[in-house]
Amino acid sequence: MIREFPQDFTWGVATAAFQIEGAATEGGRAPSIWDTFCRQPGAIAGGDTGEVACDHYHRFADDVALVGELGFPAYRFSTSWARVCPDGRGPNAEGIAFYERLLDELENTGIEPWLTLYHWDMPQVLQDNGGWTRRETAEAFADYSEVLYTRFGGRVRNWMTINEPWCIAMLGYASGEHAPGHTNPREAAAAVHNVLLAHGLASERMRKIAAANGWDLNLGIVLNFAEPKPADPADPGCQEAARRIDGATARIFLDPLFRGRYPEDVLEDMAGAGLGSNAQPGDFALISAPLDFLGINFYGGCAVAPPESGEWGIIDDDEAALIAGRPRRSPWVGSERVQVISRGKPRTAMDWEVEADDLRALLVRLHEEYTGPAGIPLVVCENGAAYEDVPDPAGYVDDSASRGLYYRQHLAAVHQAIGQGVDVSGYFAWSLLDNFEWAFGYAKRFGIVRVDYETQQRTPKWSASFLGAVARSNSLSDF
Numbered sequence: 001m002i003r004e005f006p007q008d009f010t011w012g013v014a015t016a017a018f019q020i021e022g023a024a025t026e027g028g029r030a031p032s033i034w035d036t037f038c039r040q041p042g043a044i045a046g047g048d049t050g051e052v053a054c055d056h057y058h059r060f061a062d063d064v065a066l067v068g069e070l071g072f073p074a075y076r077f078s079t080s081w082a083r084v085c086p087d088g089r090g091p092n093a094e095g096i097a098f099y100e101r102l103l104d105e106l107e108n109t110g111i112e113p114w115l116t117l118y119h120w121d122m123p124q125v126l127q128d129n130g131g132w133t134r135r136e137t138a139e140a141f142a143d144y145s146e147v148l149y150t151r152f153g154g155r156v157r158n159w160m161t162i163n164e165p166w167c168i169a170m171l172g173y174a175s176g177e178h179a180p181g182h183t184n185p186r187e188a189a190a191a192v193h194n195v196l197l198a199h200g201l202a203s204e205r206m207r208k209i210a211a212a213n214g215w216d217l218n219l220g221i222v223l224n225f226a227e228p229k230p231a232d233p234a235d236p237g238c239q240e241a242a243r244r245i246d247g248a249t250a251r252i253f254l255d256p257l258f259r260g261r262y263p264e265d266v267l268e269d270m271a272g273a274g275l276g277s278n279a280q281p282g283d284f285a286l287i288s289a290p291l292d293f294l295g296i297n298f299y300g301g302c303a304v305a306p307p308e309s310g311e312w313g314i315i316d317d318d319e320a321a322l323i324a325g326r327p328r329r330s331p332w333v334g335s336e337r338v339q340v341i342s343r344g345k346p347r348t349a350m351d352w353e354v355e356a357d358d359l360r361a362l363l364v365r366l367h368e369e370y371t372g373p374a375g376i377p378l379v380v381c382e383n384g385a386a387y388e389d390v391p392d393p394a395g396y397v398d399d400s401a402s403r404g405l406y407y408r409q410h411l412a413a414v415h416q417a418i419g420q421g422v423d424v425s426g427y428f429a430w431s432l433l434d435n436f437e438w439a440f441g442y443a444k445r446f447g448i449v450r451v452d453y454e455t456q457q458r459t460p461k462w463s464a465s466f467l468g469a470v471a472r473s474n475s476l477s478d479f
């Protein structure tokens with residue numbers, strides 16, 4: 001069976017600035033919260049940093065050529081806020097010039113750019129002032145978006161404001177796993193709102209500039225999903241656990257974006273952390289302004305069950321466990337004690353369960369409840385997997401049975417969702433290159449192209465040729 005994708009379906013690969021660029025002190029780039037976080041003992045596996053990463057800042061032309069050779073018509077990347085606006089608000093000509101060179105290269109290679117404004121690397125100077133716990137940061141983000149959109153809006157059609165608000169707020173301010181490494185549920189709840197507000201304010205600015213210049217703007221935001229299912233579908237406690245985690249990870253962003261309010265049940269679950277208490281009149285009108293698409297990132301789903309103790313949360317701050325010498329706590333604010341139950345599925349090197357039907361179900365649900373009624377498409381902005389790759393002496397990785405299979409199954413799931421009437425208009429694999437996998441450093445490899453960090457040599461894996469062939473033929477053959 002050959003699964004044909006819709007005409008005009010967008011095929012691409014994705015990356016993010018901090019994970020690949022390196023050149024942390026070049027071109028007027030200021031330190032970001034991730035530079036600072038990398039220096040905290042125990043924060044990053046192996047003490048890795050983003051100082052060199054994939055050295056993409058110097059090798060971008062070769063990397064763009066590679067995207068073209070592999071056969072991808074689109075490339076999703078992020079711009080570094082600390083490179084473009086080192087002080088958080090004002091332009092840095094050298095930083096902007098780097099992205100200009102990148103865009104030139106993409107244009108010359110015939111690759112469509114998809115630009116994400118924020119993939120987690122906030123200028124440290126803004127964090128020093130409170131970061132996402134402060135409303136001023138949302139305003140600074142709007143200034144930054146204006147700097148870039150004014151410059152590039154005429155040549156880049158596809159823009160994403162924020163990548164994964166949940167990770168930003170909950171991993172950054174509640175669990176402490178990501179920069180800035182805080183473990184305070186109240187800060188996390190404030191960050192939820194300010195990140196959404198940043199999206200709303202930036203969108204308003206960009207729409208105005210687009211209208212004034214007659215530019216065609218395709219604007220979205222990118223959310224990630226845990227797809228929690230009740231471990232025992234018939235058990236009310238498991239159903240309640242799934243409702244809570246779905247609320248705390250997905251509906252907490254979907255409802256403000258599509259319905260202009262936080263869901264009542266989530267407000268209740270997170271009342272102890274003060275969710276929504278920093279909202280001001282007019283915020284929700286900005287946040288719920290129509291999107292052109294919803295970006296979704298999906299890696300794996302999970303099954304959940306109620307806490308053994310019967311107490312859902314909130315765990316007091318002083319209960320944050322010390323992991324590797326640093327405080328860590330559950331990112332599920334208000335439902336910290338919910339248990340994740342193994343479904344016995346195969347797992348990736350991240351220990352995430354692989355069940356492609358979770359992606360189909362997610363797409364169907366989002367289409368039915370949010371994007372379908374809004375009349376907008378879904379775009380899979382990230383999907384992929386880390387595995388323990390074993391390179392041959394030439395550096396080639398045959399990942400057909402691991403990452404390759406993961407991609408086949410998930411592409412089949414996307415195709416099936418489309419067959420069920422879901423409007424999905426694109427798919428981006430994560431990631432083009434092995435890269436800096438946040439708290440895991442370089443130990444986890446998500447690339448479809450292997451990076452030898454000693455030599456910076458790039459070697460496409462089996463999955464790269466496979467995905468390139470899918471993109472070229474706009475179809476997936478049987479397996």
Ligand code: BGC
Pocket residue numbers: 016019163164167224297382430437438446
């Ligand atoms: C992020 C990527 C990350 C990937 C794998 C996503 O949450 O957007 O930056 O590398 O997941 O963990």
